[in-house]
Amino acid sequence: MLYEATATIVLRAFLRKVTANGERVAELTCPQTPFTVEGISVHRCEEIDGGKGNTDKGEEADVKKRAGVRRYSMTFSFNVEAEGNDKVLELALREAKEKAELIAYSLSLGLGYAFEVEDVRLESLQSKDDKELRVGTLLQLNVSFSYTLQDLIPEDKVKSAIESALKLEKAVSEAKEKVETFNELMRVVRWWVSGLKDEDPVDRFLKFYFACEMLAAIKGKRCKEFSDKYLDGYYKLDDTSISCVRNKLVHAVGEDKDKAEELAVSHADEFGSKVLSAIKRVISEEIRVSLVP
Structure with a gap:
């Protein structure tokens, strides 16, 4: 059976006033005109709560290096396929969740922010011929803005990144059963996304390092060799290697330990940016899909 799923994606942005390097974080300008990419329609993108910067507890944030929460709502629609007469909705929900995760990973790579699936719900409706179910999907994602950016991100760049992300989602989805390193690559992306969401710059650095180390293992290289080829030689922080x-x-x-923490705090966001570029390059090589550096 073919199920038509409408996905409503809620993006929650954890914005700090400045990054660990003291640089101001960019704002997001949402596309206002609906568009469709690879069978996925993007109907709406808007900021919720007027950008008041509230935390999850509904209070103004006063934590150091944190500017509170900004939430964005985006509406996607796509088709979900599920076959059989038993537990069809369960199968459709599983398919929708898997697609949601890939969309989240792809948007993370495309925009450089941390997208995370929060919730996916299906609401059944009768199809036009009354023989199939039409399913509405409520899909919620979190997005953490904990990245080094300095300028306003214009609408056309956001739209272009979303388009690239949805094309990547299709390519990644098609590669699931064909690419031996697929699961390892997705684990790398999860660690990198986890690093972006972490407000502690030391923990952020460590998670970026784990992602980098796993990438190196996928390519069969030691850290120094991998850094020379994929991180533009980014291996030493002052006079100390990242390892x-x-x-x-x-x-x-x-x-x-204190000296290492100082280096991690100073270089966490720059290191994360280098790891992002390396992730895109390795995914391009492994999955055979072109990604913008």
């Missing part, structure tokens, strides 16, 4: 910084953060005490 050494990671080891001291995890194992050292006293002055050595």
